[in-house]
Amino acid sequence: MALAAARRLLLHAGSRLGRREAVDGARRFANKRVLVETEGPAVMKLRNPPVNSLSLECLTEFTISLEKLENDKSIRGVILTSECPGIFSAGLDLLEMYGRNPAHYAEYWKNVQELWLRLYTSNMILVSAINGASPAGGCLLALCCDYRVMADNPKYTIGLNESLLGIVAPFWFKDMYVNTIGHREAERALQLGTLFSPAEALKVGVVDEVVPEDQVHSKARSVMTKWLAIPDHSRQLTKNMMRKATADNLIKQREADIQNFTSFISKDSIQKSLHMYLEKLKQKKG
Numbered sequence: 321m322a323l324a325a326a327r328r329l330l331l332h333a334g335s336r337l338g339r340r341e342a343v344d345g346a347r348r349f350a351n352k353r354v355l356v357e358t359e360g361p362a363v364m365k366l367r368n369p370p371v372n373s374l375s376l377e378c379l380t381e382f383t384i385s386l387e388k389l390e391n392d393k394s395i396r397g398v399i400l401t402s403e404c405p406g407i408f409s410a411g412l413d414l415l416e417m418y419g420r421n422p423a424h425y426a427e428y429w430k431n432v433q434e435l436w437l438r439l440y441t442s443n444m445i446l447v448s449a450i451n452g453a454s455p456a457g458g459c460l461l462a463l464c465c466d467y468r469v470m471a472d473n474p475k476y477t478i479g480l481n482e483s484l485l486g487i488v489a490p491f492w493f494k495d496m497y498v499n500t501i502g503h504r505e506a507e508r509a510l511q512l513g514t515l516f517s518p519a520e521a522l523k524v525g526v527v528d529e530v531v532p533e534d535q536v537h538s539k540a541r542s543v544m545t546k547w548l549a550i551p552d553h554s555r556q557l558t559k560n561m562m563r564k565a566t567a568d569n570l571i572k573q574r575e576a577d578i579q580n581f582t583s584f585i586s587k588d589s590i591q592k593s594l595h596m597y598l599e600k601l602k603q604k605k606g
């Protein structure tokens with residue numbers, strides 16, 4: 321209920337902002353954590369500092385922005401990137417999964433599923449300009465895209481590292497990884513929780529292209545131009561043919577997946593692992 325109300329408020333605020341900024345001449349709309357520019361190829365920028373973690377609010381704003389773009393028939397493709405220096409996205413917000421109650425975990429997971437289903441089955445062309453670290457849920461966002469361009473900076477890593485946190489990647493994260501890099505590579509990377517450097521990510525197929533950091537956006541734009549030259553109807557039907565079974569696999573068991581997540585994440589042993597991981601992140605500073 322609370323989330324539905326927040327959603328209505330955000331949609332309303334989003335459209336107000338949309339109108340105001342259009343008057344300024346720039347075609348863009350924004351909410352607090354997501355900025356969307358629709359001048360030229362549409363660009364969606366995550367801006368949830370310090371690390372673009374996907375908090376419940378961020379997920380909601382992201383989903384709403386995507387919905388607005390999907391509803392605008394003049395928009396055929398979107399570049400997904402980050403406004404936080406050096407970080408694409410740190411993935412799911414650990415604080416949404418630690419020390420909360422089961423109802424919160426269920427609500428959070430429902431929203432994670434919702435964003436994934438929308439992104440993965442989007443009719444639009446999605447290109448990610450990965451301009452920073454992209455672990456776990458950050459990698460998931462990139463994997464949903466039709467093409468991934470990553471900045472050539474060895475400090476940036478990408479991959480599904482859940483097992484390093486003492487948690488398990490859900491089956492639909494795994495399915496998408498297998499679809500992208502094949503069964504053997506996915507099996508190894510998932511068990512080890514591998515975070516790939518850009519060069520390794522390119523080699524294994526987690527990303528499609530690695531370019532100098534200052535060319536990530538221009539490359540993503542030129543990739544978009546190429547993809548936009550393909551007729552929408554044939555490209556969309558092909559994308560649907562490739563992805564439908566994977567998405568349907570979650571759709572048919574969404575409730576059970578929420579229950580599994582909620583009981584898994586509520587376990588004392590899992591909460592302890594998350595606590596230790598959060599402490600490790602804190603200590604890294606000191």
Ligand SMILES: CCCCCCCC/C=C\C=C\CC(=O)SCCNC(=O)CCNC(=O)[C@H](O)C(C)(C)COP(=O)(O)OP(=O)(O)OC[C@H]1O[C@@H](n2cnc3c(N)ncnc32)[C@H](O)[C@@H]1OP(=O)(O)O
Nearest residue numbers: 373410411412413414415453455456457488490581584601
């Ligand atoms: C049996 C089957 C059942 C199936 C059940 C399914 C269960 C699945 C469950 C969950 C799946 C989860 C997927 C995820 O996405 S989990 C999140 C994984 N993310 C990470 O591991 C990234 C962790 N972060 C980092 O590695 C770094 O922060 C990095 C992104 C590289 C940035 O480094 P740096 O610039 O040095 O910044 P700091 O590390 O100092 O971080 C700044 C502050 O941000 C906080 N932080 C970082 N990441 C997160 C996060 N994901 N969520 C929340 N907060 C985060 C960090 O603690 C710092 O906070 P503070 O300033 O207060 O100390």
